[in-house]
Amino acid sequence: MKMSTRGRYALVVMIDLAKNYNTGEYLSLKEISEKENISLKYLEKIMMLLNKAKFLDVSRGNNGGYRLIKEPKEYKIGDILRVTEGNLAPLKCLGKSGECSKRTMCETFPFWNGLYKEINEYVDSKTLEDFIG
Amino acid sequence: MKMSTRGRYALVVMIDLAKNYNTGEYLSLKEISEKENISLKYLEKIMMLLNKAKFLDVSRGNNGGYRLIKEPKEYKIGDILRVTEGNLAPLKCLGKSGECSKRTMCETFPFWNGLYKEINEYVDSKTLEDFIG
């Protein structure tokens, strides 16, 4: 039940961008990777996920980098984590048809689904704004 | 953020034992593995974890098997999952000293700790009794 570095790093990057939001300037991955001590190349891959989700305003080339496309309070942490980690269901079969041939397993479905709901409610109750200032 | 089969199977087995609690008889792994369609050998390994945690009354040999040592309502699901999955912290550094050299990462500590708390509260709010009858 661990969150991988993808989700954790994504949150860190998004917080950095949120802190930079009011300046209106682009923040490069080089700056972020040096400040946060995270591999530049690995960050690039994570940014692709965030970019595909339309979270970012990107500028390539000299003095380029990333900016948030919306205000920090518009980004729910849950959205950031789901984009980088996949859904936050504690079991694969949640939200699927669930062919598992485990008799008693299906009796535990409501329990796991309840946990899923708690997790989603928590991560969706916070936004990037909660991490700045 | 997935629960592994260890924790899921452990819950299934413990529910089967809870359902068998009032009979006072031992339930063998062979019966459980056939009913639940889970590998006997894999279950053996999971039982070792539950056994070390003093959750079980064991009888070896002919007609042997496992029984709950306490009443079903005395087993919090959280305890079962922590024994088989390790702690349920979404990050390794929660509850540890946390040398991670990631500047902004530590600012996210309260967020992750809050999620940890939500997860623990949920899984500790249910017992085996909630799964029988």
Place this chain on the structure above:
DNA sequence: TGCAATTCCTACTAAAATGGTAGTATAATA
């Protein structure tokens, strides 16, 4: 006493996920 059934224990392993790295292409700007 001997056999069958059961748990206990250790070692091994294939497949998948994790956490990256490397190299190149593309784009923007000075």
Place this chain on the structure above:
DNA sequence: TATTATACTACCATTTTAGTAGGAATTGCA
């Protein structure tokens, strides 16, 4: 045109997961 940045694809070492295999120890019963 040189520099600096992102975009994309391919690769890879390590760890975790989800088992499997084989035998030792224990108990009940004929």
